[in-house]
Amino acid sequence: MTDLHSTNYSDGDVDTNASVLPTLNELANARFSRRQTMMRTAGATAMAFFGTSLLAACGDDDNEAPTVTAGADGSTSSGRLVTLTATASDDNAVSTAAWTQTAGETVKLVAGADNAVSFIAPSVAASTVLTFEFKATDDDGKSSTATTNITVAPAQLGFTAVAKNRNDIVTVPEGYTVTVMTRLGDPLATGVSAYANDGTDSGFDQRIGDHGDALAWFGLDASGSRADGSSTRGLLVQNHENITQAYLHAAGASLSAPRALADALKEIECHGLSVSEYKDAGNRAWSYVQGSTFNRRITPNTDMVFHGPAAGTAYLATPYSTNGSHGRGTINNCANGHTGWASVLTCEENWAGYFLRSGDDAQRSARELTALSRYGVTSSTGNYSWSTASTTDNRFTRWDARATVGGTATTDFRNEPNQFGWVVEIDPYDPASAPRKRTALGRFGHEGAWLGKLTAGKKVAVYMGDDSRREYLYKFVSTAAWDAADATAANRLAVGDKYLDAGTLYVAVFNADGTGTWKPLVFGSVPDRPAVGSFPAYTFADQADILVNTRLAADAVGATPMDRPEWTAVNPVTGEVYLTLTNNDASNRPLGGTDAANPRHYGDPKLDGSISYGNPNGHIIRLREDGDDTAAATFKWDIYLFGADSADSSPMNVNISGLTADNDFSSPDGCWFSRPSNAAGKVKPLLWIQTDDGAFTDRTNCMMLAALPGTVSDGGTKTITNVGTSGSATQATIVGTAATAANLRRFLTGPVQCEITGVDSTPDGRTLFVGIQHPGEEGNPAAITSHWPESQTSTTATSRPRSAVVAITKNDGGVVAL
Structure with missing residues (x-):
C-alpha cells in the first residue's frame, strides 16, 4: 500500500579466499615444505584460520606418494x-587432484583455482558434520x-x-x-527511447510503471522455457500501484x-503491472x-476475462462488455501472491x-447506494479527474461511474466500479494470454493473496487481507484437492480455473481466548446485513451478490474488524499464516474499542511534540489452522510482533515485543x-x-527487517493497560515470544520518503529483489525531496526520484x- 500526501488520493491509510597458493611445480620443487591452509566460512563476521591436516604414503624419497594438505x-x-x-606435491607429476564429499548431507562442490572448492552450507535442523576428502594421484x-570435517x-x-x-540511499549491512x-520509465521494448525523467516521456504501455510494489520471480532456462529452479535468468513481475x-x-x-488527454493517459498507463x-x-x-520477447506491460486498458460465479452476471455488465464477461485492465495493484x-x-x-461518482443518488437504488458507500465509491472528481480528459473516448469516460437519467448499465459506466477489487491471475510466461479476474475470491480492497501450504490431496487455500481500517481477513478454499501433477502443467491459467x-x-x-473461526460467505447462510445509519438492511440476492459485495457479507456474519x-x-514449513496490521487511529480504534486481536490504544510521541493516539505502530498477527488443514473451520492465533519505538514506548504496554534500537519498527506492511x-x-x-510508515519517519x-520466528503459542497471555486522552483501560491478549538480536534485526533502510514494498529472491537465495516505492513523494519538480536512485551512487545527484527495484x-x- 501507499500513503500519499494528496487530498485527492485515499489509501485506506564468488570465492573470496585471499590466500596465495603455489603452483604444483613450485610445490614439486619444495615437496617437504609445509604450507598453512585455510578454510573460510563466508558470511561470518571474521575469517577463520585453521591448522593443517597432512597425510602421505611411507617409502623412500623416490617412491613417495604425493604430499597433500587440507584445511x-x-x-x-x-x-x-x-x-x-x-595443496598437493610430488617428485613425479601430480596427474589428478580432487575434492569429494564422503559423509553428511550432500552439497554441490564448485571448483575454484588451485585445488579450492566451495559450497553453500545446507539447511540443517541440528548440528551436522560434513566430511570432505582431498585426494592427489601422481603419474606412478x-x-x-587428507580429510576435513565441517x-x-x-x-x-x-x-x-x-x-x-x-x-537518501538504500542502506544495507557491511558485506x-x-x-x-x-526503474520508473525504463523501456521494455526495442526502439523505445531511454527515460528522460523530465516530465516529457510518454508511451508508458512500453515502459516500467510507477510506484512499484509486490515482486515475483519466475525462472527461465537458456532456451527461454520455464525453469522454476533457475537463479541466473528469469522474469520479474512487478505491480505498479499508483x-x-x-x-x-x-x-x-x-x-x-478538463485534464489534458495525454497527461491522463500517461497516468493511467503508469498503473498496472x-x-x-x-x-x-x-x-x-x-x-x-x-x-x-517476454517483456510486457499490463495496464488499466488491457483486456481481461472474468471467471468464477460473478462472471457474466448483471453486476459486471458495462458498455465495454454488455454480458459482463470481460473488463478492461487492473488498477492500484498492491501486494500479490504466486501459485504452485x-x-x-x-x-x-x-x-x-x-x-467520479456523486450526484446521481436519485438514479440509484437503496441497495446500490449501500454498496457504493460501503466501498467508498463516493468521490465528486475521482483521484486524478481522468474522466474529464474526453467526452467521447471511453478510456477516460469509464472513470465517470455516475448513473445517467434514462441510462442503463450497458449505456453508461455505473457498474464500472464493480469491475475492480478482484484478484487477477496472470501467466508471466505468455505475453499473449489474457489475465483472468477470479471472482470466487471476493471483491474488496485486496492487499495480497497468498496460497497456503500445498499438500497433495488437500484443498488449496488463499489468504487475503482487505487493506483499510476495520476491515477483515479472508480465506478462500478450493473445491478441488491439490494434485501435484498440476504444478508443471503447460496451461497455467487452466489450472487456475480448477482451483480458483x-x-x-x-x-x-x-x-478472545486465542481461537478463531472461519465464517463461510455462502448464499443461504449469510443473513441480511443490518441497517447502518441511513442505509437500510441489505438482503443478498445470490452468490454473485455476496462476491461482488463481500464487505457487506462479512459485516453480516460478524467478522472481526482489524487494524x-x-x-x-505463509510459513513454508509450518503452514502458519502471518498477517500484517499496519496501523489504526483513535477514531477507528478508540480506548474502549480494543479487542484481543487488536489490543492496543496508546499515545505515540513525535519529535515535534505532538502525540498520535490509537495503534499508530501496528502489529503482526499469525494463525495456525487446526489440524494443519487448509480447509479447517477453526484456528489458533497469537500476536507475533508489536511495532514500537524502543526509545519512547512503554515497555509493558506498548513495546510488548521488547524491541531495541536494532530492530524497532513501525507500520508493518509487506511480509x-x-x-x-x-x-x-x-x-x-x-x-x-x-514497513510503510508515517509514525516513525521523524526518526x-x-x-526491512529479517526475522526467524517461532510458532503460534510460543509466548503467553498478556494484559495491557491502554492509555488515551480520557483515561485508561485494560485489554487481555495472546502474544508471541519476545524479539531478540538472534531472531529479529533491521536489514535495510530506504531513501527519503519511500515505502519498502515488494520482495522475492532467486531460488538459490543469493540475490534478493526489493522494491523501493515513491522516494521523495512529498516533493515536486521545483522542490525535489529525494534524488534516488541516482543518489545511490552519486553524492551530487540532481534528478527527479524514481521508484525502482534493487538487487541485493x-x-x-x-x-x-544468513
Whole structure:
C-alpha cells in the first residue's frame, strides 16, 4: 500500500579466499615444505584460520606418494559460503587432484583455482558434520588423501543490524551490494527511447510503471522455457500501484478540469503491472533485457476475462462488455501472491477513489447506494479527474461511474466500479494470454493473496487481507484437492480455473481466548446485513451478490474488524499464516474499542511534540489452522510482533515485543517468507518484514527487517493497560515470544520518503529483489525531496526520484541474511 500526501488520493491509510597458493611445480620443487591452509566460512563476521591436516604414503624419497594438505576441521551455519583449499606435491607429476564429499548431507562442490572448492552450507535442523576428502594421484598411480570435517549449525542471522537513518540511499549491512535494476520509465521494448525523467516521456504501455510494489520471480532456462529452479535468468513481475503525479509532468501536476488527454493517459498507463526479463552475467552481475520477447506491460486498458460465479452476471455488465464477461485492465495493484503452478496473483487494492461518482443518488437504488458507500465509491472528481480528459473516448469516460437519467448499465459506466477489487491471475510466461479476474475470491480492497501450504490431496487455500481500517481477513478454499501433477502443467491459467473458480470464501473471527473461526460467505447462510445509519438492511440476492459485495457479507456474519489488514505470508514449513496490521487511529480504534486481536490504544510521541493516539505502530498477527488443514473451520492465533519505538514506548504496554534500537519498527506492511529452495526457507524459515510508515519517519526512513520466528503459542497471555486522552483501560491478549538480536534485526533502510514494498529472491537465495516505492513523494519538480536512485551512487545527484527495484547480494556469494 501507499500513503500519499494528496487530498485527492485515499489509501485506506564468488570465492573470496585471499590466500596465495603455489603452483604444483613450485610445490614439486619444495615437496617437504609445509604450507598453512585455510578454510573460510563466508558470511561470518571474521575469517577463520585453521591448522593443517597432512597425510602421505611411507617409502623412500623416490617412491613417495604425493604430499597433500587440507584445511582442518571447522564450523559454519546453514546458508553460508564455505571454501576448502588444499595443496598437493610430488617428485613425479601430480596427474589428478580432487575434492569429494564422503559423509553428511550432500552439497554441490564448485571448483575454484588451485585445488579450492566451495559450497553453500545446507539447511540443517541440528548440528551436522560434513566430511570432505582431498585426494592427489601422481603419474606412478600413487595417491594420498587428507580429510576435513565441517560442522554445520542451523541457520542464523549473519549480519550486523543497520542503524536507523534518514539518508537518501538504500542502506544495507557491511558485506552486501545494492544494484539498481528496473526503474520508473525504463523501456521494455526495442526502439523505445531511454527515460528522460523530465516530465516529457510518454508511451508508458512500453515502459516500467510507477510506484512499484509486490515482486515475483519466475525462472527461465537458456532456451527461454520455464525453469522454476533457475537463479541466473528469469522474469520479474512487478505491480505498479499508483503514481507520484508531480514528477510525471514537466511542470508538475495539474488537476484542473478538463485534464489534458495525454497527461491522463500517461497516468493511467503508469498503473498496472510489468513483466521484465532479468539476466545474471556471472557472479550475480544483474541487468534487465530491454527487448526481451517476454517483456510486457499490463495496464488499466488491457483486456481481461472474468471467471468464477460473478462472471457474466448483471453486476459486471458495462458498455465495454454488455454480458459482463470481460473488463478492461487492473488498477492500484498492491501486494500479490504466486501459485504452485507458476502464475502470479495481483491484487486490486484501493481502487474506489479513482471514480467520479456523486450526484446521481436519485438514479440509484437503496441497495446500490449501500454498496457504493460501503466501498467508498463516493468521490465528486475521482483521484486524478481522468474522466474529464474526453467526452467521447471511453478510456477516460469509464472513470465517470455516475448513473445517467434514462441510462442503463450497458449505456453508461455505473457498474464500472464493480469491475475492480478482484484478484487477477496472470501467466508471466505468455505475453499473449489474457489475465483472468477470479471472482470466487471476493471483491474488496485486496492487499495480497497468498496460497497456503500445498499438500497433495488437500484443498488449496488463499489468504487475503482487505487493506483499510476495520476491515477483515479472508480465506478462500478450493473445491478441488491439490494434485501435484498440476504444478508443471503447460496451461497455467487452466489450472487456475480448477482451483480458483470453485470453492468457498470465508472471513475470520478472532476470539478472545486465542481461537478463531472461519465464517463461510455462502448464499443461504449469510443473513441480511443490518441497517447502518441511513442505509437500510441489505438482503443478498445470490452468490454473485455476496462476491461482488463481500464487505457487506462479512459485516453480516460478524467478522472481526482489524487494524488495517495488509500482506499475508505463509510459513513454508509450518503452514502458519502471518498477517500484517499496519496501523489504526483513535477514531477507528478508540480506548474502549480494543479487542484481543487488536489490543492496543496508546499515545505515540513525535519529535515535534505532538502525540498520535490509537495503534499508530501496528502489529503482526499469525494463525495456525487446526489440524494443519487448509480447509479447517477453526484456528489458533497469537500476536507475533508489536511495532514500537524502543526509545519512547512503554515497555509493558506498548513495546510488548521488547524491541531495541536494532530492530524497532513501525507500520508493518509487506511480509514474505524465503523460498524453501534454499537454506533461508527451510527448517526454520526466514521472514522478511517491510514497513510503510508515517509514525516513525521523524526518526528513520522506512525499512526491512529479517526475522526467524517461532510458532503460534510460543509466548503467553498478556494484559495491557491502554492509555488515551480520557483515561485508561485494560485489554487481555495472546502474544508471541519476545524479539531478540538472534531472531529479529533491521536489514535495510530506504531513501527519503519511500515505502519498502515488494520482495522475492532467486531460488538459490543469493540475490534478493526489493522494491523501493515513491522516494521523495512529498516533493515536486521545483522542490525535489529525494534524488534516488541516482543518489545511490552519486553524492551530487540532481534528478527527479524514481521508484525502482534493487538487487541485493552478499559479497561472498552466500545466502542473503544468513
